[in-house]
Amino acid sequence: MLLSRTWLRKRREQLRLSRQLVIGILIASAVILFLCVAVVRRDAMMLIGGGSFYELLKFTALILAFLIPLSGIYSVMLDFVFWEGWLDGLPDPKDLFADSSLNDSGHRHYVIYLDGIHQSEEDHPPRVSRFLEKLEAGIDEDALLVKGIEAYTIMPVALSSASYSQWFWRWLFAMQEHHPNALISFLSSFLVQANNVIKVGISSDRRYGPVMNYELSLKIARRLESIGFHPSRASRLVLVGYSGGGEMAIGTAEMLQRLCRVPVQVITVCGVFSGNGSLAEIERVAMVVGAKDPVAAFGRLVYPGRLPMLPLSNWNRWQSHRKLARYEISEMGHNGRSGPFSERFSSDVVTAICRELACSAPQ
Amino acid sequence: MLEVVQHWLVGINDSLEFLAQSMVKMEAGLGLLLGVGFSMSASHFFSLLANRLKPIQIAVHLAVDAFGLGLAFLLGIFCDSLILAMIESVPLDPVTFANQMTVALWPGLFYVLVGAPYISDLIAVTIFAWIHLNCLLLLRAVYAVPLAKGLVVTSPGFVLALIVIALLFAQRWRSSYAELVREVPSRQ
The missing domain is CATH 3.40.50.1820 (Alpha/Beta hydrolase fold, catalytic domain)
Structure with a gap:
């Protein structure tokens, strides 16, 4: 039990590190892309103005x-x-609290x-x-x-035990914890967090x-x-x-x-x-x-x-x-x-x- | 930079023109009106569910609301037709006008998404703004009314439709949710 917890902690540390790495890579990529755009502006403008880029952008926005x-x-x-x-x-x-004699924790x-x-x-x-x-x-x-x-x-x-969707969450948690690809782990963790963000939205x-x-x-x-x-x-x-x-x-x-x-x-x-x-x-x-x-x-x-x-x-x-x-x-x-x-x-x-x-x- | 902005503006103008022409070609009538009504009605489905109505009651509520909402939009369109006849001297023919303008309501088919938590107001405002923009584009495409003048023609009818929706439906939906808020603590 203790061993599995230590192993889990290690995995989480690894995941956090890989997440930071992915974010670092994404930021570095964005900076490089920005520099490239600045250097080859005309070509980049053609690319941005190009039909395929717009189509992709529109499609992604529509899906979202x-x-x-x-x-x-x-x-x-x-x-x-x-x-x-x-x-x-x-x-x-x-x-709730029907029986007061049960299991007194002794705390106020x-x-x-x-x-x-x-x-x-x-x-x-x-x-x-x-x-x-x-x-x-x-x-x-x-x-x-x-x-x-x-x-x-x-x-x-x-x-992970909910009867209607346990297969999905178990699959997502497994990907988050065990997938060798850092990007997939990151995306799985992102999806879990997105679910929690929605719950915050519902509560508010x-x-x-x-x-x-x-x-x-x-x-x-x-x-x-x-x-x-x-x-x-x-x-x-x-x-x-x-x-x-x-x-x-x-x-x-x-x-x-x-x-x-x-x-x-x-x-x-x-x-x-x-x-x-x-x-x-x-x-x-x-x-x-x-x-x-x-x-x-x-x-x-x-x-x-x-x-x-x-x-x-x-x-x-x-x-x-x-x-x-x-x-x-x-x-x-x-x-x-x-x-x-x-x-x-x-x-x-x-x-x-x-x-x-x-x-x-x-x- | 200026070139990019100009390019974007031309792109937006082309898109609006394309939208207007597509709407002119589309054939939409009562079906679309009812579809929009049902979509808007369904967006508040949870208020019916939460207030413990039976399935048949829920279905009746949805249908009645859908008809009512469709009528509210129709009222707005007829108002537009009157103003158009007064300002632009277009012969008053509400049925033909309604046939041509109903298609502007198509974004309302997605009003059911207003059921989403927290971002609902943003979605609702976007859909209403889009419907209004469609009305302006259709007026320009069919009756050659410029956008600025189209705003004068369509705004009163649009506001009238929104007021009817707010008075008849939003009020009732709000009271349903308020009833739910009252019911939750009484469960204990």
């Missing part, structure tokens, strides 16, 4: 214009099929970590695991860190968000129940969401508060979130942000509801009544060597989270 919305609709359809109860596994919330605070869109299975990548170990060591003794929740699936089983959509967020809240609540959480013994839940996990945390917070009957607070780390989620009953949200995080900055453009120019948006209305805590870490980016899980910044992020936990602890 259909493929992106269709995959979104397919993903929504699965959520609604689950909601309708046509797939097994949607529990009745009345059965539950810190639930929701990973970013890179998550493909319950186990976190090594860098995230190291960060979570630090966080676990930093939080109080009566707090429990809950990890390994798949934030981008609503089913009680992992993607005003039409579909409530259903998906409800399903995810139920999944988290069931997990909490299985590790000994009971409303009569706990004093709060803290959702910590990294990147797209921030959207899932904000989306599920209010529903989780109702299901678990304890106050819920949210901490986003380099969060990319819309602020469309229902937050009326949530008292506290904190953001740990990197001063040099381009992805989170881009997220604010993609989700304009968070821009100050729209004072009547859901997020801005919430902010006008409640305090948003903000912890900025200078020089921190979104991922990689300057990201929140790097050796350089992980301690700062853990300190910020622990500070927020201490500030907001119920008396």
Whole structure:
């Protein structure tokens, strides 16, 4: 077991390296192409103006214009099929926390970590695991860190075990982990991430968000129940969401508060979130942000509801009544060597989270 | 750089001309109108599904919405025909005009993609803008109305159609989703 985990970690490191290599090669190719265009401009202009290039471009754009919305609709359809109860596994919330004597964990605070869109299975990548170990060591003794929740699936089983599409995900994960060609591994990993991005989109959509967020809240609540959480013994839940996990945390917070009957607070780390989620009953949200995080900055453009120019948006209305805590870490980016899980910044992020936990602890 | 921009502009102009000529050659009538109506209606299929309607109820809702949406567009086209008769002194013949202009609605066949999460508004705006552009191109190709003047002719009818859609349908779809939002917490 230990051997296979070590081997998996090694494979992930290799994959990350090859992914960085592919990105490096792509950037280098783009630079070389740009230089070539500059040198042989006239020929390049003829090429760009040529019919075949246009045809290819149009064809690709057309395919993408259909493929992106269709995959979104397919993903929504699965959520609604689950909601309708046509797939097994949607529990009745009345059965939650029915027996208070079962399996007492002895903790009062539950810190639930929701990973970013890179998550493909319950186990976190090594860098995230190291960060979570630090966080676990930093939080109080009566707090429990809950990890390994798949934030981008609503089913009680992992993607690779889902009855309707397990063959596809298993095939994709196998390609991602084992394919000798770095480009294919990268593309497989890209597809997994695209699925997670769509889920972030569904969660932030005003039409579909409530259903998906409800399903995810139920999944988290069931997990909490299985590790000994009971409303009569706990004093709060803290959702910590990294990147797209921030959207899932904000989306599920209010529903989780109702299901678990304890106050819920949210901490986003380099969060990319819309602020469309229902937050009326949530008292506290904190953001740990990197001063040099381009992805989170881009997220604010993609989700304009968070821009100050729209004072009547859901997020801005919430902010006008409640305090948003903000912890900025200078020089921190979104991922990689300057990201929140790097050796350089992980301690700062853990300190910020622990500070927020201490500030907001119920008396 | 200027050459490239000019080249692009010529390319865009050629494409628009090609689009206009293709639409003139196309024969589309009531079928296209209903197709667009069904596509728009189907884009909000999830609101019906989420509100626990039976399959027969869902089918009736989709059909009624499709007819209503088709009528909304038809109303807009008739409005255009009236304005064209007033401004350009084209003899008032709404049936012939509708026969010629209905084809402009073809991008609406893809309105079902508005069902996609988060990017739905972008898709909807693109499709409506495309339909309006098609109306302008058809007016230029069939009645020799310049694009700027075509904007004056088609805009009121287009806005009228959008208002009818917003009042009758968008409001109902929105209330369906709102009902769903209310229903979700009551499940616990």
